[in-house]
Amino acid sequence: MRACAYVTQRQVAEEAGVSRTTVSLVLNAVPDAHISPPTRQRVLDAARRLDYYPDAAARRLASGKTRTIALVWHRAPDQTYRDAFLPGLLDGISRAARRYGYHVLFRPVAVDEPNGTYVELARGRHTDGLVLSGPRSDDDRLHRLHAQGFPLVLHGRLQDTEIPSVDVDNVRGAMTAVNHLLGLGHRRIGLITNAPTVYAASQQRLDGYRRALEEADIVYDEALVRQGNFDEESGYTAVIDLLTLKHPPTAVFIASDMVAIGALRALQEQGFSVPSRTAVVGFDDITAARFITPALTTVHVPTFGLGWSAGELLIRIIEGDQPHQIHVELDTELVVRESCGAAPPHRPGPLRGCYVNER
């Protein structure tokens, strides 16, 4: 395996018959450098002829900037659910990065890893900033990094912090879902949360549910509320619990598709056919939502947009632009499919549901 021969600035300089400084000035298009057009052209030609690429390490060392951002991806017990977001998020971040001339480092953090091992990326100057997805609230090294002025953006808001963040507007998303069910005539609408309400997103979706009911003059009834826990199983048991009520809800808003999928299964097993007897609306719009039967009506989370926003916000912070908004909230979009009863249940054709992912 022969080692690659790399072309350096010095070689370009020799080829062009100028000094190395001149090469640097030309290739970086330094504004106030006095380089005559012919010289300039000679340098450019030489660089092209030799297929010159600057050495990233040298450039970073000299400039003090890595032009790299990193995505720190906290793996968690709810992984299947989180995996659904990764491709879109990463694509969004990467595209934003590329747009501004940055590279992207990916750093998963395993469940059993001690807190804050990723700080090496920051302190070791591998990256100019971090996007953290799935931050842990007990992560003190995170706050220390922020206190030191290291550029950070969170995906998924952490409570009580001034660290910039990017997330969907969970309250409005939940309201859209519930309003849709209200619009279909439902009055007894159950709720299964996506997770325990210690999670900020979970609490927010609950809030949205309550606000939508409130605005429709329906009193909030805690008997119709159950707690999900990221996975199918939690939805399965939660909805069965709901069905034991004397008056089970005619519709259920389930604040996570993964949980909803478990719930759908239980509903069908118990003879509560969806949507004819019980309408269901989920949240997240994971890929499987389109494929399950009945196809799941759900609140679409713009994963690409979240990635893009996180990347762009982070880069702005790195480059010292004072962003006007340090907490970005993106809008969701209701995707009407079959499970809510508003769409024709069996449109022939390969796709189910009126919505096709925009990418």
Next chain:
Amino acid sequence: MRACAYVTQRQVAEEAGVSRTTVSLVLNAVPDAHISPPTRQRVLDAARRLDYYPDAAARRLASGKTRTIALVWHRAPDQTYRDAFLPGLLDGISRAARRYGYHVLFRPVAVDEPNGTYVELARGRHTDGLVLSGPRSDDDRLHRLHAQGFPLVLHGRLQDTEIPSVDVDNVRGAMTAVNHLLGLGHRRIGLITNAPTVYAASQQRLDGYRRALEEADIVYDEALVRQGNFDEESGYTAVIDLLTLKHPPTAVFIASDMVAIGALRALQEQGFSVPSRTAVVGFDDITAARFITPALTTVHVPTFGLGWSAGELLIRIIEGDQPHQIHVELDTELVVRESCGAAPPHRPGPLRGCYVNER
């Protein structure tokens, strides 16, 4: 946004009362350096006290190694299908990288990007090696990189090349699927390919289908074969075409879950209920396979394993170990669910299918 103050080796040296050289020798645990235990300890203490992390750029420049590998992810028209592999693959690569002390750069290549823009990663010394997923056969810069001795690993084999690669054993995977159907008593087994057979994987899965039939002394009948094209729609139309036969197959092996999902839809619409009238086995085991009705029996592709193998193989090459195998083929595993008719159709509980993803 206050700039971070970074700790350098020099500061550690001062704190410990030794020279910078000594610090470097101690922290890198240089074998033949003569450092007394007390001095050694003083340096370690000082480094810890100051929370010292070496500057990545400086280290790269001095050592000539980036200790970074990159995943080049070719986005393509079949994106939904490929996205299903990204989380596992990336996790596998990252874990392998971390195991060997490497970092991972992620670089998506958009559909409309000109060929070979990613070579900047290599030539600019951002990375010591590349994993390319979804390589294009007309990518001449790829071959040039390889000819220059730059470490490369392909995910998905390219024909006629000596570039190291990692993939599943498509032939055996297809054979497993078809053998399973044969074992259930089926004799007329149709095939819908995952893609046009110019794709190597597609041809291999077709080969596996043929070999399985051959070994069962069943003559290959081209009338039972249709071509898929990555997406649901292609499966939808392909299977409808199969159903126009006087004697439609009693079982269909569909070499892609995505294509199979479209086919399932068509079968159900046409009254060919699955699995009672037509058995179906897919390939890939995408997340949706578990959730569709009936749950799809399919050939599981170990995405994590592929990523791990690619990462490990690449790092071996980078570090000069001559790997004994430059083309790694991983085994698949048949996941029996409902669509083949071998599993009980309605086991109560939140999960469908006997298989739970191992992660």
Next chain:
DNA sequence: CCGCTTTAGTAACGCGCGTTACCATTATAC
């Protein structure tokens, strides 16, 4: 012609670290 500014380009420094060559001081061998 002189002094001043502008133009065109270069020499030299430093980024932080790995590494090699080198220098003192002791221990060891004879």
Next chain:
DNA sequence: GTATAATGGTAACGCGCGTTACTAAAGCGG
């Protein structure tokens, strides 16, 4: 006691590039 080796450590170089300070030549007004 002296030659030799081992021990403990340091000074200095170079990695490739960005950048600053400087020089030399040319333009230009008086």
